[in-house]
Amino acid sequence: MxxxxxxxxxxxxxxxxxxxxxxxxxxxxxxxxxxxxxxxxxxxxxxxxxxxxxxxxxxxxxxxxxxxxxxxxxxxxxxxxxxxxxxxxxxxxxxxxxxxxxxxxxxxxxxxxxxxxxxxxxxxxxxxxxxxxxxxxxxxxxxxxxxxxxxxxxxxxxxxxxxxxxxxxxxxxxxxxxxxxxxxxxxxxxxxxxxxxxxxxxxxxxxxxxxxxxxxxxxxxxxxxxxxxxxxxxxxxxxxxxxxxxxxxxxxxxxxxxxxxxxxxxxxxxxxxxxxxxxxxxxxxxxxxxxxxxxxxxxxxxxxxxxxxxxxxxxxxxxxxxxxxxxxxxxxxxxxxxxxxxxxxxxxxxxxxxxxxxxxxPVQQTLTGVEPVIVDQPFEINLALKDTEVTNSTLKFENINLGTGYYYAAIEMKGIKEPLKCEIRLDKPNGALVGTFVIKKDGLTETLLRNAKGTHSIYLKFSDELPTKSSIKSVKIFAGSPK
Structure with a gap:
């Protein structure tokens, strides 16, 4: 032995x-x-x-x-x-x-x-x-x-x-x-x-x-x-x-x-x-x-x-x-x-x-691997500013279908004098935080999103009052399907 x-x-x-x-x-x-x-x-x-x-x-x-x-x-x-x-x-x-x-x-x-x-x-x-x-x-x-x-x-x-x-x-x-x-x-x-x-x-x-x-x-x-x-x-x-x-x-x-x-x-x-x-x-x-x-x-x-x-x-x-x-x-x-x-x-x-x-x-290791992911939804969603409800530097977009997931968001602004943050929340102003814009200057600002899926009202909640003469040109949610 x-x-x-x-x-x-x-x-x-x-x-x-x-x-x-x-x-x-x-x-x-x-x-x-x-x-x-x-x-x-x-x-x-x-x-x-x-x-x-x-x-x-x-x-x-x-x-x-x-x-x-x-x-x-x-x-x-x-x-x-x-x-x-x-x-x-x-x-x-x-x-x-x-x-x-x-x-x-x-x-x-x-x-x-x-x-x-x-x-x-x-x-x-x-x-x-x-x-x-x-x-x-x-x-x-x-x-x-x-x-x-x-x-x-x-x-x-x-x-x-x-x-x-x-x-x-x-x-x-x-x-x-x-x-x-x-x-x-x-x-x-x-x-x-x-x-x-x-x-x-x-x-x-x-x-x-x-x-x-x-x-x-x-x-x-x-x-x-x-x-x-x-x-x-x-x-x-x-x-x-x-x-x-x-x-x-x-x-x-x-x-x-x-x-x-x-x-x-x-x-x-x-x-x-x-x-x-x-x-x-x-x-x-x-x-x-x-x-x-x-x-x-x-x-x-x-x-x-x-x-x-x-x-x-x-x-x-x-x-x-x-x-x-x-x-x-x-x-x-x-x-x-x-x-x-x-x-x-x-x-x-x-x-x-x-x-x-x-x-x-504990993960089950396999030789077959995973099933293929099939995504059937638009690549991006443009949020309609004309229909937006604005209250106390908070924008609300109702009933947005985020499907099986969207992974990035972008906001385009004009008239930014000082950096400010804008939280992206679901269902209510203090709802689940899924991302944050850190807006430093005029133009396009992007952020990643986490757990942005399903149908929700989307709230954009700015950290400060929006500057006078500032404006939001566009807001979009994107990367919802592969290019």
């Missing part, structure tokens, strides 16, 4: 070493036979999904190298978009490590990499937040002895499918990896990164507004991959937990081993404190009973290789988790006869369900 245990442990260690050192060629050219992962022609990881003003879901992803080589070979980002959550368009490379370095070579003795990014739309521009991770080669690659630094930079573009330009290569005050950006219903903007740090962002989107804080998350296993979501006026902070490795192939569900999960906590404030609520996503491959099995085992081949990272988006009535597995590399390398490669991952999408109290049921 003891001899068997030793052999099993040695095999387990060898598998772990192979994940980083062995380069397996992608020799299988047969089409990948399942719906998950959703990107099948290249290796993608760390997806960050958002609905953009064109009404489509966009994600920016890390890219794992086609030839393997580990996390240090992650040098670029791609963007992808979908109108139905199933079929995705690759818009190509939008940022490369050499755009960040400003040279076509890495500094001597250093390995630079671009890890998990996030991308958001704000005031007509797209902002891409990227973690720069630098490994100093004199420290070696061993996890215990290596020397690294990491911080967040930001790049900007006029469109999510165009090249991004670095506008701040290192945001002062940031440290660690995996930035996530969040715009709240009141117009405030937040940046999260590293080991549960959070801070407000300035309006220029390239600097922190005050000192970052280390948030209370009520869980000692927080490791990386921070993500912020909001539902029913609660803030959901999810993250990847610390875990034990390697996984014993004879006992992958060992109760005594810390698991590589996505966990989450909930708060009434975007900077916490957060109360731990449980598991969002089990280890990769857990409870996936459909599809292939690793030869001689009763679990899917990618069950042994763990690298959890989540992104959440709501799209026309359903909530979705984006994560990644090594299922595609297992297929492309040897048609599911082996586990694939740890650092050749691919984005998957599955649905999130909540119970009546707002607790997330």
């Amino acid at each position: 003891r001899y068997s245990k030793i052999i099993s442990t040695i095999f387990c260690i060898l598998i772990s070493i192979a994940a980083f050192s062995q380069i397996k060629p992608n020799i299988n050219t047969k089409p990948y036979p399942y719906g998950n992962p959703v990107i099948k022609h290249m290796y993608t990881a760390d997806a960050s999904p958002h609905v953009m003003p064109d009404g489509r879901v966009w994600m920016v992803t890390s890219v794992d190298h086609e030839d393997g080589g580990g996390y240090s070979t992650m040098h670029k980002y791609h963007t992808f978009s979908s109108k139905d959550m199933v079929n995705w368009t690759d818009h190509g490379e939008v940022l490369n490590i050499y755009d960040v370095i400003g040279s076509n070579v890495e500094p001597e003795g250093e390995d630079w990499a671009l890890w998990a990014p996030d991308m958001v739309y704000y005031e007509g521009k797209y902002y891409l937040y990227f973690p720069v991770r630098i490994l100093y080669k004199e420290g070696g690659y061993d996890e215990k002895t290596r020397k690294t630094i990491a911080y967040t930079g930001v790049a900007v573009s006029d469109a999510p499918d165009k090249k991004f330009t670095v506008i701040n290569p290192k945001i002062k005050g940031t440290q660690g990896i995996d930035p996530a950006v969040f715009i709240d219903d009141d117009g405030e903007k937040y940046l999260y990164y590293g080991t549960h740090y959070g801070a407000k962002l300035k309006d220029n989107m390239m600097e922190l507004d005050g000192e970052p804080i280390k948030m209370e998350v009520d869980d000692e296993r927080f490791m990386e991959a921070i993500w912020m979501d909001k539902k029913d006026n609660k803030y959901y902070l999810s993250y990847h937990s610390h875990y034990d490795k390697p996984i014993d192939p004879e006992n992958p569900d060992d109760l005594h081993r810390k698991k590589s999960r996505l966990d989450y906590g909930v708060s009434d404030h975007p900077l916490g404190p957060f109360e731990y609520k449980g598991i969002l996503n089990y280890e990769l491959g857990v409870n996936v009973n459909e599809g292939p099995k690793l030869p001689g085992k009763n679990y899917v081949p990618w069950r042994l290789y763990q690298s959890n990272h989540g992104g959440i988006v709501e799209y026309h009535g359903n909530d979705y988790l984006f994560y990644h597995t090594s299922a595609l590399s297992s297929w492309r390398q040897d048609e599911f006869k082996g586990p694939g490669t740890w650092t050749q991952r691919s984005v998957c999408v599955d649905q999130i369900s909540y119970d009546e109290s707002g607790i997330i049921r």
Whole structure:
């Protein structure tokens, strides 16, 4: 029995070493036979999904190298978009490590990499937040002895499918990896990164507004991959937990081993404190009973290789988790006869369900993926100003059908002398807040909307009396269906 245990442990260690050192060629050219992962022609990881003003879901992803080589070979980002959550368009490379370095070579003795990014739309521009991770080669690659630094930079573009330009290569005050950006219903903007740090962002989107804080998350296993979501006026902070490795192939569900999960906590404030609520996503491959099995085992081949990272988006009535597995590399390398490669991952999408109290049921990972989303409603709704009731700097628009969801709003004004805010509320002047215009000057001002669906009266509630001689030229709700 003891001899068997030793052999099993040695095999387990060898598998772990192979994940980083062995380069397996992608020799299988047969089409990948399942719906998950959703990107099948290249290796993608760390997806960050958002609905953009064109009404489509966009994600920016890390890219794992086609030839393997580990996390240090992650040098670029791609963007992808979908109108139905199933079929995705690759818009190509939008940022490369050499755009960040400003040279076509890495500094001597250093390995630079671009890890998990996030991308958001704000005031007509797209902002891409990227973690720069630098490994100093004199420290070696061993996890215990290596020397690294990491911080967040930001790049900007006029469109999510165009090249991004670095506008701040290192945001002062940031440290660690995996930035996530969040715009709240009141117009405030937040940046999260590293080991549960959070801070407000300035309006220029390239600097922190005050000192970052280390948030209370009520869980000692927080490791990386921070993500912020909001539902029913609660803030959901999810993250990847610390875990034990390697996984014993004879006992992958060992109760005594810390698991590589996505966990989450909930708060009434975007900077916490957060109360731990449980598991969002089990280890990769857990409870996936459909599809292939690793030869001689009763679990899917990618069950042994763990690298959890989540992104959440709501799209026309359903909530979705984006994560990644090594299922595609297992297929492309040897048609599911082996586990694939740890650092050749691919984005998957599955649905999130909540119970009546707002607790997330752990996501059921699938190979089939999600059902296609079909949207049958206008792209935009122009609110009729001539029929508007105006009372105490509040405008009311009655019986507006927001269908399965609209994600942005725009107001055009003239005669603005000082900045003012305008809340967008449903059903009554102090009803549910779904977005806030921050109006700084004449012209068009946009804001994102959250939970703007169904038929409601819409109230525009200005923070101050409207200036004399000011006027509202137009108001529209848009991004209600994909362009």
